[in-house]
Amino acid sequence: MTDAKPVLHLDDIVKTFPGVRALDGVSFSVMPGEVHALMGENGAGKSTLMKVLGGIYQPDGGAIYMGNDKVVMAGPLEAKAKGIVFIHQELSLAEELSVAENIYLGELPRKRFGRVDWATLTERTDAILKKLNVGFDAKTRVGDLSIANQQMVEIARALTVDAKAVIFDEPTASLTDAEKVVLFDVISDLKSEGVGIIYISHRMEEIFKITDRISILRDGQYQGTVATADTDEEAVTQMMIGRTLDLSRNTSHHELGDVALEVRGLSCGKLYKDVSFEVRRGEVVGFYGLVGAGRTEIAETLFGLRDPSAGKILLDGEEVRIASPADAIARGISLVPEDRKGQGLVLGMNCRDNMTLPQVDDLKAGPFVAEGAEIAIFDQYRDRLDIRTPGWKQQVGNLSGGNQQKIVIGKWLSMHPNVLIVDEPTRGIDVGSKSEIHKLLRELAAQGYAVMVISSEMPEVLHVSDRIVAMYSGQIMRTFTSEEVTEDNLIQAISGIKSGQAA
Ligand SMILES: Nc1ncnc2c1ncn2[C@@H]1O[C@H](COP(=O)(O)OP(=O)(O)OP(=O)(O)O)[C@@H](O)[C@H]1O
Numbered sequence: 001m002t003d004a005k006p007v008l009h010l011d012d013i014v015k016t017f018p019g020v021r022a023l024d025g026v027s028f029s030v031m032p033g034e035v036h037a038l039m040g041e042n043g044a045g046k047s048t049l050m051k052v053l054g055g056i057y058q059p060d061g062g063a064i065y066m067g068n069d070k071v072v073m074a075g076p077l078e079a080k081a082k083g084i085v086f087i088h089q090e091l092s093l094a095e096e097l098s099v100a101e102n103i104y105l106g107e108l109p110r111k112r113f114g115r116v117d118w119a120t121l122t123e124r125t126d127a128i129l130k131k132l133n134v135g136f137d138a139k140t141r142v143g144d145l146s147i148a149n150q151q152m153v154e155i156a157r158a159l160t161v162d163a164k165a166v167i168f169d170e171p172t173a174s175l176t177d178a179e180k181v182v183l184f185d186v187i188s189d190l191k192s193e194g195v196g197i198i199y200i201s202h203r204m205e206e207i208f209k210i211t212d213r214i215s216i217l218r219d220g221q222y223q224g225t226v227a228t229a230d231t232d233e234e235a236v237t238q239m240m241i242g243r244t245l246d247l248s249r250n251t252s253h254h255e256l257g258d259v260a261l262e263v264r265g266l267s268c269g270k271l272y273k274d275v276s277f278e279v280r281r282g283e284v285v286g287f288y289g290l291v292g293a294g295r296t297e298i299a300e301t302l303f304g305l306r307d308p309s310a311g312k313i314l315l316d317g318e319e320v321r322i323a324s325p326a327d328a329i330a331r332g333i334s335l336v337p338e339d340r341k342g343q344g345l346v347l348g349m350n351c352r353d354n355m356t357l358p359q360v361d362d363l364k365a366g367p368f369v370a371e372g373a374e375i376a377i378f379d380q381y382r383d384r385l386d387i388r389t390p391g392w393k394q395q396v397g398n399l400s401g402g403n404q405q406k407i408v409i410g411k412w413l414s415m416h417p418n419v420l421i422v423d424e425p426t427r428g429i430d431v432g433s434k435s436e437i438h439k440l441l442r443e444l445a446a447q448g449y450a451v452m453v454i455s456s457e458m459p460e461v462l463h464v465s466d467r468i469v470a471m472y473s474g475q476i477m478r479t480f481t482s483e484e485v486t487e488d489n490l491i492q493a494i495s496g497i498k499s500g501q502a503a
């Protein structure tokens with residue numbers, strides 16, 4: 001970096017909400033052509049800081065500078081006009097509108113007499129989509145796209161602006177590996193054009209791969225900025241959470257009980273084929289594979305959300321037909337879904353009620369729900385999962401992204417299921433809480449639960465599993481014990497190479 005002026009300089013920013021000092025004096029600069037990571041635990045203040053930059057919140061103190069000028073971001077449109085582009089953690093698209101309309105919302109190209117120039121709109125949009133190499137076009141309705149593709153639309157929208165700074169708030173949480181490659185190319189293009197980039201993520205590999213510097217927040221307080229090349233995961237973790245973590249593999253084993261769940265020759269159309277496995281009480285079985293390998297679909301079948309086209313499901317040795325999620329819950333199966341936003345939470349409802357929602361009927365004392373019992377459940381999982389909130393009365397919509405996810409996880413754990421299925425349990429969760437959740441899953445197994453963990457993160461499956469099922473394209477390629485698994489043979493198996501096992 002030369003003695004160029006920073007694109008952005010934040011000076012002593014303060015922001016409070018009722019009961020929460022979300023930002024407590026944060027200062028750092030972003031240089032042109034720099035990818036600047038912003039890291040911190042769930043609830044540390046990252047998204048809030050970016051919303052201050054994007055004109056969504058007004059700070060209670062401090063100032064923002066662009067070049068030499070002090071600027072006030074009176075609102076999102078003004079921030080955009082100043083060249084600050086924001087890709088949100090929560091998607092902010094209009095589902096009923098087309099991809100093109102979403103991308104150019106508020107700035108649709110017009111013909112004479114103010115009519116929308118659809119031909120130009122479609123042409124411009126398709127040109128951007130081509131650059132992003134996506135499999136949908138300008139006219140697609142946004143509501144029909146997957147979450148990952150909606151994320152790509154947000155990114156496309158960012159590319160239409162003459163940006164000085166682009167903020168990515170956990171952009172890869174729902175992207176496939178191929179989409180990540182495209183995203184990183186986009187970032188590298190922006191970088192070479194001299195745009196300043198702020199990149200928020202809990203994924204250390206990404207941070208160390210694409211960023212130049214890292215600024216760290218803890219409880220809304222600025223901890224410092226380090227050059228990525230001069231630091232490592234351990235040092236960053238220490239700055240974020242004030243301690244280091246044991247990230248080694250699982251070596252503990254508990255006594256295994258009976259087979260709780262057995263699946264024989266299960267198929268579901270083209271989604272997965274002839275899948276057989278068992279999970280014992282006391283066991284954590286990891287399901288590893290690429291996005292699209294069929295793991296989520298198996299989980300959905302076990303939870304009564306999909307009908308299998310062939311094969312059998314046995315619970316405690318008895319064949320069952322799981323007709324619906326209610327049926328699954330009644331049989332002691334819980335699923336922590338992958339898409340927790342869509343499937344898990346009522347944002348306008350408070351933390352406690354969200355967490356105890358599926359149990360409300362069981363907690364009833366006479367005609368009323370036993371409030372004390374509900375609060376006790378909430379308190380227990382708030383402590384265990386370290387959920388940061390001023391109290392159970394807080395609306396879930398006001399929690400940080402990661403803390404919202406913890407509420408969903410707590411909700412399903414508190415049901416004490418026989419079979420617990422978790423799909424990408426730590427997506428969007430900070431490193432400290434991640435290791436807490438891993439510990440909790442191991443403990444649940446030790447208490448006699450059968451646990452299935454679906455994850456796309458290799459360190460995670462290695463860390464929690466007693467056995468690992470490797471899937472590729474809807475089929476099980478191989479099952480490993482934690483003693484025999486290596487990173488190499490696992491990668492081979494999920495890439496579709498059968499080895500060490502008769503086909
Ligand atoms: N609108 C709001 N009303 C009340 N509290 C809020 C609001 N927005 C954020 N907070 C609180 O401010 C703190 C910081 O939240 P923020 O969303 O910035 O965290 P984050 O660092 O982005 O976390 P994550 O990694 O989980 O996304 C949290 O305690 C959160 O509950």
Ligand SMILES: [Mg+2]
Nearest residue numbers: 047089400401
């Ligand atoms: Mg956030």
